Amino acid sequence: MPERRRWASWSVAVLLAVWAVVRLTGFELGWFLTQLMTLTPYGAVLALSAAALLAFRNRPAALVALGAAVAMLAAVLPRVFAGTAPEGGASLRVLTLNLFGRADSAEVVRLIDRHDVDVFTALELTPGQVSALKAAGLERRLPYQVLEASEGPTGSGVYARFPLTRINGLFTVIGHNMPAARVAAPPGAVEVVAVHPNPPLPRLYGEWNASLAALPAARPGVRRILAGDFNAGLDHRAFRDLLGKGYRDAAAQAGQGLTPTWPSGRAIPPIITIDHILVDASIGVRGVEVSDVPGTDHRAVFADLRLG
Missing domain, CATH: 3.60.10.10 (Endonuclease/exonuclease/phosphatase)
Incomplete structure (x- = not known):
């Protein structure tokens, strides 16, 4: 793989991994990261897509992106599953x-x-x-x-x-x-x-x-x-x-x-x-x-x- 493409692959994977770590740890320093966290559901989709694309170009970077996707999906997906609705009250x-x-x-x-x-x-x-x-x-x-x-x-x-x-x-x-x-x-x-x-x-x-x-x-x-x-x-x-x-x-x-x-x-x-x-x-x-x-x-x- 050409060095430039390898660098680009790792840049994408690392940035997605940082996004996931900030979301999981709550380490939001400043307004920019706070604004970025608002888009985490889209970040999960982006990370999953990146993992799929990188799988054919840079497998280690793809695994990093996949880890970021799994972490963000674990935070996001519970919101689409309804809890038990109360019967009385x-x-x-x-x-x-x-x-x-x-x-x-x-x-x-x-x-x-x-x-x-x-x-x-x-x-x-x-x-x-x-x-x-x-x-x-x-x-x-x-x-x-x-x-x-x-x-x-x-x-x-x-x-x-x-x-x-x-x-x-x-x-x-x-x-x-x-x-x-x-x-x-x-x-x-x-x-x-x-x-x-x-x-x-x-x-x-x-x-x-x-x-x-x-x-x-x-x-x-x-x-x-x-x-x-x-x-x-x-x-x-x-x-x-x-x-x-x-x-x-x-x-x-x-x-x-x-x-x-x-x-x-x-x-x-x-x-x-x-x-x-x-x-x-x-x-x-x-x-x-x-x-x-x-x-x-x-x-x-x-x-x-x-x-x-």
Whole structure:
């Protein structure tokens, strides 16, 4: 094999191996590696393809690429296998959506009606969007609200069918507004947080890490749901650390953990999964559905939950 082709083969294999090691160890130093981790499901496919191509040119390099593929697939594939759905428990139907400040309000309300939603967390909620949702009839379905609307991307809110009580001081809010509320659901109270940290861009990377780390841990005797645009996915160490505080990703529990949620409504299809509904161990997941909504660059995530 010509030296240049051998060098190229090993470069590809080693880079894929480094990607796999960073994913497995969580050794994400800086924003670039963090952004790269978002694409790990595609990295697994790339590594598998590279292993197949290199098998006829450089067998040792092919084995390295295959090892990287196996490592990444081991991290990614469990998300497509649904766990055991709970048989009993009271239903709580939750929807989360980053409205982008200009989502089609009538479509949002139709989606809430279709899923018979009990709790809705709205991100990038502007005062204008609050008015538009009200005009579209949202308050007839979800009359209770704890809102922190704001111009730009910082606003968020919680809407519910049942009475809400604002929770102050549950955690240190870093980044966008992230209101927390106690929902007086019929089987017992549930705490809900509308989550929306800033994205892990170069100048915001440290803040993104701190924001996810500041979110509250699950607590025995307290039902809690974190729902929103986390600007993070299951391949980020910071997000896995949050799950380690006692939460499960509803979509992964339902076998929908690889369903992408961003971007939506653009020339390219959705490619990454950064919108989530997290639940503590006392809450079961019956099903999850991801839907497009006109006017926003995020997809809506709905979860049919069961309260134990």
